[in-house]
Each structure stands twice: as C-alpha cells, then as structure tokens.
Amino acid sequence: MHKYSTQELMIIAAARQINDGERIFVGMRLPITAYGVARLTHAPNAVGLFESGVARYEPAEDMLYTMCDGPNQFGAAWTTGLIQIMGLLSGGRVHAGFIGGAEIDRFANINTSYIGDFENPTTKLPGSGGAPDIAAMAERLIVIINHQKHRLVEKVDFITSPGHLTGGDARKKAGLPGGGPSVVITDRAILRPHGPENELHLASVHPGHTVEEVIENTGWDLKTTPDLEETPAPTKEELDALHRIDKEGFWRS
Amino acid sequence: MHKYSTQELMIIAAARQINDGERIFVGMRLPITAYGVARLTHAPNAVGLFESGVARYEPAEDMLYTMCDGPNQFGAAWTTGLIQIMGLLSGGRVHAGFIGGAEIDRFANINTSYIGDFENPTTKLPGSGGAPDIAAMAERLIVIINHQKHRLVEKVDFITSPGHLTGGDARKKAGLPGGGPSVVITDRAILRPHGPENELHLASVHPGHTVEEVIENTGWDLKTTPDLEETPAPTKEELDALHRIDKEGFWRS
C-alpha cells in the first residue's frame, strides 16, 4: 500500500467521478487537480472547462493559482469569453461540474453567500461565482467539502447553489434542467443522494475513518446506503499521476 | 459646372446626409460608396459598420461586390460577429443607417419581402436581411430608392422595415427606439417626413427634374415642404472623392 494524504485521497476520489470523453466544468484548486489526475489515468479524452473563458485538453504544465493564470491559457483548446464557456453549460453540453462550499445540507444545497439572515448576516461569505449556474445546469454535480458538523448541516441558511432543494423531484418542479448533485466527496467519506427523497446518504467511508465518526461529524441524522463500502485506496497509477500534476507537493501534506 | 450621372448625384446626396464623427450602418453598393465619399470630404471621422461583422474607418481600397469581400476586411477597425456589430445598433450606438427597398409608402415604410399577400405572393422578394433592425434601431434612417410610381406607393403590401408606420407618433407607440426615416433619396428628388403626420413630402428636386414630373412618378398625392429647393449639384471635391472610390466608373454611366 502506498502512502497518501487525506487531501490526495479526496482528489483521487473526485478524479474517479470523471468519465472518459466527458466535458467537465472545473473549479479551482482541488477540482483542477482532480481533472488532471483523471486525464492522466482513465479519462484521456476528457475536456476541462473554466468559466473565465478557457477550455483545455491537457492539464496545465505549471502550478495554477487561478484558472486565469498564463499556464492555463498557454496551449489551451480555446481561450474565449465567459458566455461562450458558461453557455456550453447553459446549453446542456456539460456532463459534470465540480463545486465546493462553506455549508451543504441533507438535500445537497450549497451555501457560499451568507451565514445568518441575508439581510443582516453574521458572516458574509465571498459569494457564488459561477457555482449556481454549474449546479443548475450540469448533467451532474460533484461537490467537494471538508467534513465538519458546522459545514454539513440540516438546512443551509442560504441556497447559493441548488442541490435537490426540498428533496424528491423539487428540482424538476423548480425548472432546473441539470441533474443536480450526484456525489459529495469529503475528507472522511463519500455521500450520495439516495431513495425517492434524494437525501444525502453515506455511500463510502475513506480508509482509516469509521461510520460512527462520519455520522458524528454530520449535522443531520445521516443514513447509509444499502451498499455502503470503503473507499478504495489510491492506486500507484493514480498517485503517480497526482504527483505529476502536483509537482510541488502542495496537496501531499 | 461638372458633368455627373444621376447615380452619382444620388450617391453624393446620400453622402451629404452623413455627419462627421458619426457611426453609420452601411449597406451594399450605393450606400457603401456614399460612405466613402463622405469620409473623403466632410466626414473624415465617420465610422462605417457592416452587419456581417465589420467596422471600418477608411473606405476599402478595392472594389467591393459584398461587404464580406477581402478588401472590406483588410485593415478594418474590427472584424467580428454579426451580434457585436448589429448589437451596437440595437444598443442605440448607431447614428444613421442606410437601406434600400423595392417599395416605399407615404409614411416611409419599406417592403423587400412580398408583393401581394404574404401567404400567397405574386412576387417573392429576397427578404429583409438586417434592414428591419436598422430601420427600428438607428437614430435616423436614410433610404435610397429609384423613383417610379410602382415603387413609391400609397401603402406597401408588407412592412419589412418600419418607417413611420401609420404616421404621427405610431413608431413610438409601437415601442421603436430609433427615430425612423429622416430622408428618402431617389434618382429624381429628395423626400422628407414633414408635419405632425410624418408623411413624406417633396423637399428637394434634383437638377434637370421638375416638381410635376416627381409628383407624376409618385404613387400618392405628394405634397411639398414649404422650403422646397433644388438639390445642389455635386461639387468638384465631391466628384473627385467619388471617382477615387469608384475607380472603375461603375456609377458613372
């Protein structure tokens, strides 16, 4: 067995959500690295889309601080405007999007806007960026978030990016074309919507973590899927790919 | 006095409608030549816009058969898309547009679509192109048409491009932002909307033509403006500019 960090496991678990040939809406940091790992392993024909106006085949050669940095633009498939790239999303041409968040609730609604009342917030978060658009329009949504009780909550204070709203087919009723969150990857586990209510269930526990610990660190009464499993540890191929992308070991510690 | 053809007079009369510094939506053939004459004489800071996605300062160096020909693109200020250029029009940034037509009526509505009933036309004309957009949105509209009784009619069969509709402030009521036709230049005369009804009146008769002849060749009871004048003959400067543009003498005969 190979040594890996929790962050590395999260990235690799996220990379596994990408299928070959798919168009993926990639956010910053962790998702961008996950995209790179997927391209270098099982998804050599995936396409990465960045809302600022970039589409890439190969992952960038150098470390990126933002999606707009030179190395993400050099040799890109397309450098264009936001409307062209987010328009692919809005036009239903994007298979999956990656987003993070400050809070997520049991129907996978995500808050990156306001803690407390939006008219008088206790904490003002930076805001939405393009996350609502990605959550609304991508065929499926992959969410990455750190697993703490104050982040995985019964009900978010503000739905920045719609998950399954009030559950069941609420998304469809609200007129949302995209399929919504299909998976939530945390540093402890993988959660998936399950059953007719589309409530997030525990689907997989990362090696070294327990079901009890995951439930304790979740802000609602977390149920498990019938086929609960342990997240497979990263393979050597996956870790090699990650180390090729993450040259400086940013995600290793 | 200098020799000139009727076509040359029409072009020069049209060129005089362009003020310096204006953004002008230029069509093909006669208007493109008129734009060139204006730029080389009294309007050296005008900008020419072409709906295919071209903006130019200097007129093209070579003969153009269409606005998309290479000489109209080489050295342009901007080669882009239709939405960017027509969007300037739609956004209220265009001072004047030039259009022609097969039929025009006494409120300066223009038909380039159907003669007869549109569901069963006796003649199907090529259609609108961008003319309705230009007629709707430009601050003012310059119309160029040959002066024949079957072209200047009481009421057009089909309003492709709106003039003053049913007259008066009908344009405003219809929600049209642009000011509508300000002048109609023919091979015999210049007509302008006049009075509260915005009906086309005879404003200027070209040298060598008479008021009676113009009225006879108009399909409605054409009235004259109080300050009816004779169209000033082209100056040497104007004719020189035209011959610089029209190198091959296309408009001379």
Added chain:
Amino acid sequence: MPDGSSIVLGAALENAIPFAATHELIRQGKRDLNVVAPISDISTDMMIGTGCVAEVTGAWVGNVSGGMGHNFRRATEHGEPNPIKVHDYSNFTIGMAFFAGAYGLPYVPVKSILGSDIIKSNPQIRLAENPFAAEPDPVALIPALKPDVAFLVVQRADRAGNSHIWGSTGLTQEASIASEKIIVLADEIVEPEVIASDPSRVLIPGFGVNAVCHLPAASHPSPLIGRWKRDNAFFHHYHKETRDPDSFQRWVDEWVLDLPDHKAYRTKLGGELEELRIEGEAYSAPANYATD
C-alpha cells in the same frame, strides 16, 4: 444526415459559404431539408431548385451579385419544383435565435423587429410587454433555434477539428454551437501546435466538432479571407443561366450532378480558380502566449 434535417450552410453571410457541402447534399438527393441561416446566397437557391428543401428559415434568399434567386421565386410563387415554407427573420433576430439556441436561453426579447410585418408572417415571434418597464414597453420574443447540423468553412483546422477563423464571422459561432452537430470544411489541415499556438483565434473548439474534411476552396464562389477571392462572375453566370427550370437543370448538371466530388469541381474550374487564389502576404502581428 437524414432527410428532413434542419441545416446551416454557412452563417457568415457572404463569405465562407460551404458550397462544397451544398453540392454534396444535392448529389445525395437529400429531401425535405430546412435551410437555416441569415443569408447563404445562391447556396440556398440551388438547393431549392434541386428539390432538396421544404423550409427556409432566414432573412434573405437571393443572389448577392445578381439580385433575385430564380429558384426561390419559382418555389415560393408557383410551388416549383415543390412548395416551400419560409420562416422570416431579420438578421439580428435570427442571430438572437441562434444565440438563445447555443447558450440555453428559451427565448430572447428584442426591440429590433417591432413594427415589421415579419411578426405577422412568422408566428414563432410573439409580442409581449417588458415587465421591468414602468410604462407600456412592447418587446418581441424570439424563441431559440437549434438546427440539426451546421457546416462551416474555416481557413485552417487540425485533424481533431480545432479551427482557426479570421475575418468577419457573422453568426458562425452562434449558429454552430446551437446546432446538434458541426461539420468543419477546412481549407488547410495543420498540425495541432499551429492551432494551439493561438487559442484566442479558435472560434469553434475541436471537442464540439463531429467531422473535419480537408477541402480547399470549399467556399467557392464565395470568398475566404486571406485564401480565396470572390468569384463574382460565377454568381452573375448562375443568375443568367438559371432563369428557367431547364437552364437551371443544365447548370446544376454541369456544375454539381455530373461531377463526382469537389475535387472534380476544382479541376473543372481550373485556371479560373487559380486566379482567385490569394498569393499575397499580409500577416497579423504576433501575440505572445509565453508564461515565463
């Protein structure tokens, strides 16, 4: 491509019209097509004349050099060779319809078709009130258009369809992205590095392209910026030779049906085509994409 498809044969207006694709569709005897574009010059007229077309969705059909399109008139006025249905748009409103189709908007509200009887002849366009205005403020709602296949001519592409285009593009980008499939006709096939050297010159990325064909002069007789001049005489010749159905049949036999492919068409043009080839050099100033 099945009969009954809606197709875009160029959307740049008078340049880069994919005549090579037009000819091939005529040779294949496609039927019941809906030809969708602001203006595709005589490309549309010759497809109508050969009975390929059931519907025309656009702003203008004719011959930009010669005026009227004779086949278009015969079909709309007398139902010859078959009646066709015309869906009228202005250039800006069909642009908004493609924009909406490309980028997932159900419709776009515009001002620029108000007052035009096109609102009457095209029942797809609806009048509504702008809900944001305090006073009555009419707008016209243009629903999204999503054609089945777009054909476009580009100056250069790599084998994956990553394409460079320069010069005015009309509605090429919006019409292509709105379409379910995109077919690229490339004047030149280049190495991927050439395209990747300038990702801002890409109008349509390869991942959206379904097929790439290497076809020099595919836009003849329309021009392709920096590659081929407009063959104005050819347009006039077409206008003169298609005044009646018989002469049109002779024209289309000679220039389309009796030729096996676009290579034969280029060979038949011979020296006439060579005279249209742009030999001069007027290169763009380089842009640096270095990262360090």
Added chain:
Amino acid sequence: MPDGSSIVLGAALENAIPFAATHELIRQGKRDLNVVAPISDISTDMMIGTGCVAEVTGAWVGNVSGGMGHNFRRATEHGEPNPIKVHDYSNFTIGMAFFAGAYGLPYVPVKSILGSDIIKSNPQIRLAENPFAAEPDPVALIPALKPDVAFLVVQRADRAGNSHIWGSTGLTQEASIASEKIIVLADEIVEPEVIASDPSRVLIPGFGVNAVCHLPAASHPSPLIGRWKRDNAFFHHYHKETRDPDSFQRWVDEWVLDLPDHKAYRTKLGGELEELRIEGEAYSAPANYATD
C-alpha cells in the same frame, strides 16, 4: 468621473484586473461608487476599505489566493467603514445582464439561477413563465446592466484606443460595450498598423473608447497573458496585512495613498515586478489577411 458612478474594474475574472485604475480612484477619494463585475478580486476589497463604495454588483468578492476579503466582511457584517449594499448575481447571470446592456435587450430569460436564493436576495431578478412552453416552465428574467464607466487592461493598443487582447476575456467585451464610457489601460502603445494587421484580435474598437493610458503592468498583482505573471505572494501579503482596519490603513497608505502614481508603484515594486515580467516567446501562428 463623478461620485456615485457605477464602474467596471475589469471583467475578465482573475486576469487583467485594472489595479492601476483602482489605486487612482482611491487616491482621488471617490465616494458612493457601485462596483460592478463578476469578480474583481482584491480590487473591490481595497475600494471598500477606503470608503469609496456604496454598492457592489457581482458574483464574488474576496481574495482568490487568500479566501475572504476582510474589508468586504467588515462592511457587510458591521458597516465599517460604511455599510454597503450587495446586489447578488451568479457569473452567468451577470454575464447575461451585461450582454443585454451591451446589445439593447431589456432583459434575458435564463434557467441557470433557478433554485438559488439569489432570486430572493436580488429583487431585480424576476421569475416568469416561458410563454413558448406547453408545460409550466419557469425562467428567471435578468434585466440589462449598463454601468457608467468600464476600465480594462489590454496587451496593446494604438493611440486611438483600438486594442488587441488575447487569452480568456471573461465578460470584458460585454461589460465594456454595456458601459457608457470605456477607459483602456494599455500595457504597450503600438502603431495603428499593428492593430490593423489583425482586426479579428480587436475586442473593443477604438471608436468606442473614451481614453487610452499607457500603463505597463497596470494589472499587477493580477496576470496579463504573455506580459506579466500573477504575483501570488502579493495577494497573500494583502490578506495577511488587512485583517483589521488599522493594518489595512497601513497597507493602503504604503501601497496606494503615499504613492503619487502608478509609476511610483512600479518603482516601489522594483525587482519583484521585474521577476514577474514574461521574457519568453511563444508566438501565435500568423494569419494572412492579404486580398490578392
């Protein structure tokens, strides 16, 4: 530019942010501004901290390298130095608002903000039904945004403001054209022939530009493709040094208020700036615009 103006300080997202303009507006002590952009990184945060801002219209305010924007939080949570009103948009919806403002559409109907509470926090966005759908089909109507002034950084421009930009542009084109005035900050001033050699690389033509300033590295610490790398350390430094109002005041004194102009800022950066200068060469393949 009067107090109370609505301004766009870059709309490309994380590159080409016109920090030189931000600094100058702070020095001039502008008040009651409405800062409009999807994301302008710490440009917005420092304008809020110096009391220039009454309203923020956008999708994200913070520090892309460091996370939260401390001044943004102080203003929204505690009204320090003054309360500000936030008009929430997502990136695509503010894009559509600029598109509508640029191209004369009163509003644009979108799907992509449905289900989000942004519809509640921003009453400008209204829900409606798609009149073209047979079944109930909700859409969100995004009204046009038309800011007063847009500042943008370009790699090169001529003295008339005809500008070349390459790399991703976010909403630069739509936000600029939507604005009443456009101010160009050019990294390099070139002869008109350089720009005219490639009219397809023009994002904003000179006839729409109100002023051009020659300001190298005007986007520092954000990157400018092919010219300047991102100064990531500077963003982290800002994050660390602006945690409380006093330390922010020291930072803004040192880096903005105590400096007379952008030249002094560049001099102060000195070798740090030189290390960000891109020295390499990775040129675009030429495009030929010859006509004959």
